[in-house]
Each structure stands twice: as C-alpha cells, then as structure tokens.
Amino acid sequence: MDVMAVMDGDLARALRKPMEERAWGMVIDVRRCIGCHACTVACKAENKTPPNVSYNVVIEEELGTYPNVSRRFLPRPCMQCAKPPCVSVCPVNATYRRPDSVVVIDYEQCIGCRYCLNACPYGARYFDSGDFYTEGTPRGAPHEEAVTHEVAAQPGDTWRRVVGRESSPVGNARKCHYCLHRVENGALPACVVTCLGRARFFGDLADPESLVARLVAKDGIARLKEELGTEPHTYYLL
Amino acid sequence: MRRRLWIALALGLLFGLGGLAGLIDRFGNGHINANYGSGVPWALWVVFYIYFIGLSAGAFLISSLVYVFGVRRFERVGRLAVFTALICLITALSFIWLDLGHMFRAYRTILNPNFRSPMAWMIWLYSGYFLILLGEGWFLMRRDFAAMRAQGGVRGRLLGVLAFGTRPDTGQGQARDLRVVRVLGTIGVPLAVAFHGGVGALFAVLASRPYWNTGLFPVMFLISALASGGALLTAITQLLFNRDGSFDDEVRSLGRLVLLLLFVDVIMEIAEILISLYPSSPAHRAPFEEQMFGPYWWTFWILGLGMALVGPSIGLFVARRSPRWIGLLSLVAVIGFVGVRWNIVLPGYANELIPGLNMAYAETKLSLAYSPANMEWLVVSGAIGAALVFFVAGAWLFPLLGREQGKKVEDTLSTAGLADLAVKEVE
Numbered sequence: 001m002d003v004m005a006v007m008d009g010d011l012a013r014a015l016r017k018p019m020e021e022r023a024w025g026m027v028i029d030v031r032r033c034i035g036c037h038a039c040t041v042a043c044k045a046e047n048k049t050p051p052n053v054s055y056n057v058v059i060e061e062e063l064g065t066y067p068n069v070s071r072r073f074l075p076r077p078c079m080q081c082a083k084p085p086c087v088s089v090c091p092v093n094a095t096y097r098r099p100d101s102v103v104v105i106d107y108e109q110c111i112g113c114r115y116c117l118n119a120c121p122y123g124a125r126y127f128d129s130g131d132f133y134t135e136g137t138p139r140g141a142p143h144e145e146a147v148t149h150e151v152a153a154q155p156g157d158t159w160r161r162v163v164g165r166e167s168s169p170v171g172n173a174r175k176c177h178y179c180l181h182r183v184e185n186g187a188l189p190a191c192v193v194t195c196l197g198r199a200r201f202f203g204d205l206a207d208p209e210s211l212v213a214r215l216v217a218k219d220g221i222a223r224l225k226e227e228l229g230t231e232p233h234t235y236y237l238l
Numbered sequence: 239m240r241r242r243l244w245i246a247l248a249l250g251l252l253f254g255l256g257g258l259a260g261l262i263d264r265f266g267n268g269h270i271n272a273n274y275g276s277g278v279p280w281a282l283w284v285v286f287y288i289y290f291i292g293l294s295a296g297a298f299l300i301s302s303l304v305y306v307f308g309v310r311r312f313e314r315v316g317r318l319a320v321f322t323a324l325i326c327l328i329t330a331l332s333f334i335w336l337d338l339g340h341m342f343r344a345y346r347t348i349l350n351p352n353f354r355s356p357m358a359w360m361i362w363l364y365s366g367y368f369l370i371l372l373g374e375g376w377f378l379m380r381r382d383f384a385a386m387r388a389q390g391g392v393r394g395r396l397l398g399v400l401a402f403g404t405r406p407d408t409g410q411g412q413a414r415d416l417r418v419v420r421v422l423g424t425i426g427v428p429l430a431v432a433f434h435g436g437v438g439a440l441f442a443v444l445a446s447r448p449y450w451n452t453g454l455f456p457v458m459f460l461i462s463a464l465a466s467g468g469a470l471l472t473a474i475t476q477l478l479f480n481r482d483g484s485f486d487d488e489v490r491s492l493g494r495l496v497l498l499l500l501f502v503d504v505i506m507e508i509a510e511i512l513i514s515l516y517p518s519s520p521a522h523r524a525p526f527e528e529q530m531f532g533p534y535w536w537t538f539w540i541l542g543l544g545m546a547l548v549g550p551s552i553g554l555f556v557a558r559r560s561p562r563w564i565g566l567l568s569l570v571a572v573i574g575f576v577g578v579r580w581n582i583v584l585p586g587y588a589n590e591l592i593p594g595l596n597m598a599y600a601e602t603k604l605s606l607a608y609s610p611a612n613m614e615w616l617v618v619s620g621a622i623g624a625a626l627v628f629f630v631a632g633a634w635l636f637p638l639l640g641r642e643q644g645k646k647v648e649d650t651l652s653t654a655g656l657a658d659l660a661v662k663e664v665e
Contacts, residue, residue, distance in 0.1 A: 052601050088355065090352055090355055110339070111344060112340045112343075118279055118446065121445065121591060129268070135270075166268045173339075
C-alpha cells in the first residue's frame with residue numbers, strides 16, 4: 001500500500017482516540033530527501049508565513065572535494081520536544097505542550113519577548129516583526145492578508161495579518177505546529193503531503209501499529225542534539 | 239541650577255529630540271524597521287537594557303553601603319545613589335518594554351507569571367525593587383521636602399505635595415526615618431543581588447547557546463554591575479556636583495572602590511576568556527573569536543577592554559589622588575561598559591544552532607549578521623536623552639545632596655540621623 005494511504009489510515013485511527021492518548025510525531029528519511037524545498041514552500045503557503053518566518057527549512061550541506069562530492073539535506077520543522085526548553089522560559093505561560101505532544105503558542109497571550117527564540121536549540125522559532133512580502137508594491141497581495149487557521153490557542157482559531165495593524169500574530173513568536181488545523185481534520189501536514197521524495201512520515205507515536213512508530217524502531221533512527229535531553233518527537237532516518 | 243546641570247539638560251534634550259523620530263517609527267511601524275528578529279532575537283535594546291539595569295543595581299548597592307552597612311564615607315552621596323538607581327531602572331525597563339512584540343501585554347508578566355521562567359522572576363523582583371527605591375528615596379528626603387515647602391516657589395510647592403503631610407522634624411523623626419530606610423535597604427540588597435544575578439541567570443540557563451550557558455555569568459553580572467554603577471556614581475558626583483572641591487574625599491573613595499571592582503571584573507573576564515578560548519570546544523571559542531576579530535572587534539578591544547576595564551584600572555591607580563581625573567576616567571568607563579554589554583548579548587549568536595541553518599532560507603532578518611538599524615539607534619538616543627532630562631529635573635527638584643541653604647550644602651540631616659542611630663545601637 002502507498003505510504004500516504006498508510007498514514008491516512010494511521011491518522012484516522014489516532015483521531016478516534018481521546019486527544020491525550022495521541023502522541024504526534026514525524027520521521028524524516030534524509031536519504032530520500034532530494035533538497036527540492038517543496039516542504040518549505042508548502043508550509044509557507046499553508047500557514048501564510050510572512051518574511052523572516054519559515055516554520056520549515058531545508059539545511060543544505062556540501063561534502064567532499066571535486067570530483068568526489070555530494071550534497072546532504074536536513075529538513076528542519078519544529079522538533080516538538082517532549083521536554084521543550086522554549087516552554088519553561090516563557091514568562092507568561094503563552095507557550096505550552098498540548099496533551100497530544102505538540103508545542104503551541106497562544107498568540108493572544110504571547111508578549112513577544114523572544115526568550116523562547118533564544119531557548120530553542122534548533123532555531124525553530126521565529127519572530128513575526130510585521131513584514132509583508134508585497135510591502136510597498138502598488139497592489140499588495142491579498143493572499144498575505146488572507147485568513148490562516150493555525151491552531152494557536154483554541155481549535156478553530158483564525159488569524160489575519162493586516163498591513164499596518166500590529167495585532168497577533170504580528171509581534172508574536174511563531175513556530176511549526178505540525179499543521180494541527182489539518183491534522184485534526186484528518187489531513188496530513190502540508191510538508192508531508194507535498195514531499196516529492198516521500199521522505200516525510202507523520203502519525204501517532206503512541207500507536208505501535210502506526211508507520212511512524214514502526215520507523216522509530218528501526219536502525220539508523222536519530223534525533224537532533226540528543227545530548228540536550230529535549231527528547232524531540234521529530235526523528236530522522238539516516 | 240548649576241551650569242553643569244544645564245549642560246546635562248541640553249545634552250538630554252538634544253539626544254531626546256534627536257531620538258524622537260525613532261520612537262515615532264517604533265510606535266508607528268512596530269518592529270518592521272528594526273534589524274533584530276528571527277536570526278538575532280535580542281540585540282541593541284537588550285544590550286542597553288542590561289547596561290542600565292547594571293548601572294542601577296551598582297548604584298543601589300553602593301547606597302546600601304551607607305544605609306545598610308553604615309559606611310559613613312559615602313553618606314553624602316547616598317541619596318544621589320538611590321536616585322541614580324531609580325532613573326537607571328526606569329530607563330532599563332523602557333528599553334525592554336520597547337523591545338517587546340506586544341508592549342501593552344507587559345502586565346501579563348505580573349498577572350499570569352510562569353515562575354519557571356527567569357524572566358518572570360525578573361519582573362517581580364524589579365517591581366519590588368522599584369517600590370524599595372521609591373520608599374527609600376521618600377523616607378530619606380521627606381523631612382527636607384516638608385522643610386523646603388516653606389521656601390515657596392514651584393519647587394517648594396511640588397516638594398510640599400510630595401511630602402504627603404510630613405512635618406519638618408529634627409533628631410527623633412529623622413532617626414526613625416533612617417531606620418525605615420535601613421529596613422528597606424536591607425530588603426533591597428538581596429533583591430538587587432537576586433535580580434541582577436538573575437539577569438545573568440536569564441542568559442545562563444539557555445543550554446542552546448554555549449556562550450551564555452556558564453555558571454560564571456550571574457557572578458560576572460553582579461561584579462560588573464557594581465563596577466559600572468560605581469563608576470557612574472563617581473562620574474556624576476565629580477562632574478555634576480563637585481564644583482568647589484567639597485566632594486573630593488567622596489570622589490577619591492569612590493574611585494578606589496571602582497578600581498577594586500574593575501580589578502575583580504578583569505579577573506572574571508580573563509577566566510571566562512581563557513577557558514573559552516581553549517581549543518577543545520569550537521562552540522565556546524567561536525563567540526570569542528567573533529567579538530575579538532569580527533566586524534565589531536572595536537566593541538571588545540576599544541570600548542570593553544580599553545575604555546571600561548584596563549584603561550580606567552590603570553588610570554584610576556595612577557591618578558588616584560586627582561578627583562578631576564577620577565571623574566573623567568569613571569565617565570570613560572561608564573561609556574566603555576556599553577561595549578562590555580554588547581559583548582554579553584551579541585556573541586551569543588556567533589554560532590549557528592545547526593550549521594547552515596541561517597543560510598537555509600535567505601531573508602535579511604534570518605541572517606546572523608546583525609548591525610543595528612537607524613531606528614534602533616534613534617530609540618537609544620531618545621531613551622538616554624529622556625533619562626538625562628529626568629535626572630536633571632530630579633537633581634533640580636530633590637535635595638539630593640542634603641538641604642541647600644544659600645550656597646552651602648547642609649547635610650546635617652543625614653549625619654545627625656545616622657549618628658543618632660549609631661548612638662542608639664551602642665546603647
């Protein structure tokens with residue numbers, strides 16, 4: 001069966017459980033990543049992230065000397081740590097780990113102090129400084145002011161960034177939330193769906209039958225900066 | 239008002255009005271025109287925040303030498319120290335307030351604090367410290383306020399209001415007030431140690447950034463706060479108030495204290511630098527290479543090492559008898575400490591968290607190459623200008639050096655009070 005269909009099945013099964021029994025996780029097979037950055041673009045389109053905010057990036061590295069060279073790609077969404085350093089430093093309890101193990105930000109509570117940006121060892125948090133891509137262009141681009149559906153505090157929340165108005169999420173810390181607004185409606189995260197190399201896998205780590213749980217049990221599984229003890233829910237297959 | 243205070247006022251207005259454009263930009267356009275952001279989240283304003291909070295803690299702790307530990311030598315600059323600490327605290331908090339993404343949510347640190355966060359602790363400690371400073375200042379001067387009400391004029395009327403019904407008193411009442419000050423100061427000392435050590439901890443708890451993640455940070459913050467705050471107090475005493483040599487002794491003593499503190503600070507710096515430069519850990523080494531040889535090398539060599547630490551240490555030793563030189567060198571050190579603070583914050587970003595991360599998506603504010611935007615500098619100018627104006631206004635309004643009668647500075651109040659207190663304790 002196609003992995004997409006497998007993951008869709010996993011997702012449907014997980015959503016039938018109570019929220020606190022789910023543990024969302026992601027596995028990225030770096031051997032399959034072709035460095036096309038489609039995940040980054042899909043994320044940008046899905047979450048309508050402004051300039052200087054990119055929930056997902058693909059880090060590129062060149063190895064070797066000509067003619068024996070190769071390139072390596074490391075996609076980096078949020079690690080959704082089980083012990084997130086960003087959460088404990090927040091002075092106003094604006095960011096927290098949900099029972100389904102996704103770390104989210106309450107945009108209406110966040111004061112924009114950026115302490116969490118400094119605390120994240122993976123650089124997965126961004127500051128929305130109010131910039132627009134089409135700033136200063138004659139027409140502007142309506143899509144930049146369109147409604148987004150990020151689950152920041154409550155399911156069903158919607159957000160609109162409007163030029164010249166400093167209201168959330170402008171002025172907030174922002175981060176990847178595993179596309180919870182999609183996931184809770186039975187759709188896989190945008191970066192997973194779009195991945196050309198089928199390098200990304202998403203599902204419920206608490207379900208031993210799920211694809212991600214089976215992948216996590218394989219050889220060659222690793223997490224970034226394991227030594228910091230953050231226990232990420234985003235895994236890499238090397 | 240003294241001529242030098244007029245000069246300070248003129249400077250304050252110049253900086254303040256010059257910076258107005260930055261403040262208008264900040265309030266009108268938010269953070270759009272700033273260069274900090276996702277790549278370098280904390281930058282120039284955080285530098286000035288820790289700079290001023292250090293000056294405040296330092297000045298306050300020196301005032302506590304008088305009111306808590308009974309060091310009579312600095313008695314006549316005690317009020318000045320408390321007032322300087324207050325102005326510096328307000329300036330520091332203005333910087334961090336302007337730095338917030340949502341300024342008008344700042345109150346949530348009080349209403350909904352997360353006490354696992356050092357930042358929440360900071361805000362609570364600052365609030366307590368602010369009240370202590372107000373209380374100390376008032377109890378130190380309220381009898382003078384009441385007495386000076388009789389002088390009339392704008393000043394007399396304002397002070398009359400601020401006296402809140404206090405009666406001018408002699409002996410007994412003043413001694414009682416000083417006992418209150420002593421209690422407040424005694425609470426204030428651990429508070430100041432906690433909040434300034436805490437600012438160091440605020441950085442030091444971040445395991446994500448090896449440069450900050452060192453147990454020496456809170457201690458270094460304290461020592462360097464004392465040194466910078468002491469230098470500020472020395473510079474102010476000499477340059478603004480010591481016109482006729484009546485404060486020569488205080489300036490000399492303060493100069494010696496600053497020299498000692500600078501010496502300890504230099505030792506700390508050396509320890510930190512030597513350990514970090516040891517080649518085994520690139521993550522620790524890179525931030526030091528960045529500050530020594532990066533684009534802002536001069537903040538390390540000229541401002542930090544030259545103007546704040548080594549220069550004044552040597553100067554204060556050689557010219558330890560000359561109040562004029564002590565004042566000037568202290569001012570140089572105070573300016574130089576901006577470089578020390580810069581190099582506390584910005585080298586923290588010398589390492590990419592993951593190699594290649596900041597190049598993975600090319601946008602200006604994702605880059606680690608930071609230089610302050612014009613707007614950021616203008617806001618700094620505006621805030622420093624406002625601080626100067628408020629300082630001069632306070633120096634004009636409040637009897638910071640004791641009650642003035644004609645040209646003679648009368649400080650019988652504080653001496654009488656303290657002496658009274660001392661006698662009581664002996665009994």
